[in-house]
Amino acid sequence: MVGSVQVGDGAPVSVQSMTTTKTDDVQATLIQIHELATQGADIVRVAVPHEADARALPLIVREGGVPIVADIHFSVRLAMMAVEAGVHALRLNPGNIRNPRHVKEVADAAKERRIPIRIGVNAGSLDKKLVAKYGRPTAEALVESALYEIGLLEEQGFYDIKVSVKHQNVPEMIAAYRQLADRTDAPLHLGVTEAGTPKQGVVKSTLGIGTLLAEGIGDTIRVSLTADPVEEVKYGKQILNALGLRKDTGxxxxxxxxxxxxxxxxxxxxxxxxxxxxxxxxxxxxxxxxxxxxxxxxxxxxxxxxxxxxxxxxxxxxxxxxxxxxxxxxxxxxxxxxxxxxxxxxxASGTTADGDGVVVTGAGRRPPTMSIGMGPPGE
Ligand code: SF4
Incomplete structure (x- = not known):
């Protein structure tokens, strides 16, 4: 569970985006979160690179209206502040924290508060040793990195994990997720990273994310675009809509x-x-x-x-x-x-213009869900 949103295990595929504001600018960040939520974002991630951002989290979590994921990269201190703030998930690679004692500290705190952690492996920031081993960030390299990161958390008794292996190359991204889906039962967060402006990015994301979803792989998605994040949500919903996995857009x-x-x-x-x-x-x-x-x-x-x-x-x-x-x-x-x-x-459905229910269909990682029908609007 990311807050109130179930991810994986047959739950509807959720749409995520990420704010582009400075997180410590609480007002601007909340305005953007509300825009994203209004467009249908199920989960919103915010960057937490500095202590000031972490200090803004309690208010953002309280007023955000959707589950908030804190994106932490290296800092145990910021991760602990985010946990204290009550964020609904962390995005964090334990390999970046390195010290097992610190990994345990974060894992224990997250476990106590039932906060899941997304391990986000990215072709652009792959461990140099793996790049050297494979010659470049191949699908195999991404999967090896993800399994290593998963292992670091599991060593600490932490299993509430979601994983992504994003690549800017679509065939490589597809191959990585296919391989990962064979190696872990953890829910998968799909995305083509650095996909570019909507002109190219939508095609890349639709191919990468759509191909995998059509195979029954993937539990939550982000269409990464060099654009207003509202566009990410619109296109994410359209991908799910076109595949018949959700029905909340015309x-x-x-x-x-x-x-x-x-x-x-x-x-x-x-x-x-x-x-x-x-x-x-x-x-x-x-x-x-x-x-x-x-x-x-x-x-x-x-x-x-x-x-x-x-x-x-x-x-x-x-x-x-x-x-x-x-x-x-x-x-x-x-x-x-x-x-x-x-x-x-x-x-007929007893909803109002403001309160349309989202019509969803079950869509787990397996088996393929393409043939699952759509319920009536408002269901
Ligand atoms: S619907 Fe008629 S006008 Fe439109 S593409 Fe088909 S044949 Fe042409």
Whole structure:
């Protein structure tokens, strides 16, 4: 458990992100944590490089509203301050602390307070000896490092462990997690490290994280992006959504357009997407299709859909044909229907616009969970 969030052992895959503020700037950090939580972050990590950051933790933990992970690298003192502050997890590599007596001190304190520790092995900061042994930070090197770190904690009788083996190279990252999944039962935190800006980072993360999740490997994820961390949460949720592992974001189905399109599908879809983002609707699937050839099938299958024809488009709602609407009223009609369906979903589930429950599906590390269905919104 990371606070109230279960990680592993069949729990829904959780989405994490990390604040970019200076942690000792409590107000800025809390604002960002709240933004992340509002977007759907289940767990938020904060960097604790200095004592001032550690001193800020009690307030951040109390006011954060989501489980907080303190990212500690080398300092026993900061780790102990974080434990005292009541953080919900530590990210710490015992190998960095070196002195077994100090490792024991942290492990005992964390154990007493039931605070799990994530061991975070990273290709960029791998032990030089392992890099020398393998020639570069290979998947095998990352796994050897992770098993060594796990061993250091287990020697102290500490087993509440979560592990990551992040690499910036996607095939290497996938190989590392596959190997690690065969060697440990600890829950795995997935991520492609230093993935870059969303332009490249989303593709890398989707491939790395998505491939593993599709195989049933992974219990919690972070899409690391050189961007506002809110983007990390949005994309993380979309990955889980696309795999059917969670259902707490809407799904916009749109055709790519072609010579058959009866209107500007790209502009229409962008308009619909922007409007839907502002509407705070419960999760639903909306389809925007450019013609009457392939359009009606997809539009009918979605919760709401439009298939454009010459001068007008066919509006579908929950599989039923509602009627023809002129092009200049298509967006408005679709959004009105989306609102009506959204209100119906909320009324049926007893939730409000602010209080939508997250719809989740079981997704442990094994067996593969791709075929697990999704419950109704608000479940
Ligand atoms: S739905 Fe129609 S317009 Fe869109 S890509 Fe398919 S054939 Fe082309």
């Amino acid at each position: 799904d916009l189905v749109a055709c790519p357009s072609c010579g058959r399109a009866e209107l500007d599908v790209v502009a229409l879809t962008e308009e619909v997407e922007a409007a839907l983002e502002k509407m705070d609707l419960p999760p639903m699937q909306v389809a925007v299709m450019g013609c009457e050839v392939n359009g009606p099938g997809e539009a009918r299958d979605a919760d709401i859909g439009i298939a454009a024809g010459p001068g007008r488009g066919l509006l579908f709602s929950k599989g039923k044909q509602i009627g023809w609407v002129p092009h200049d009223r298509l967006v408005q009609s679709l959004l009105e229907e989306a609102q009506r369906i959204g209100d119906e979903i909320r009324a």
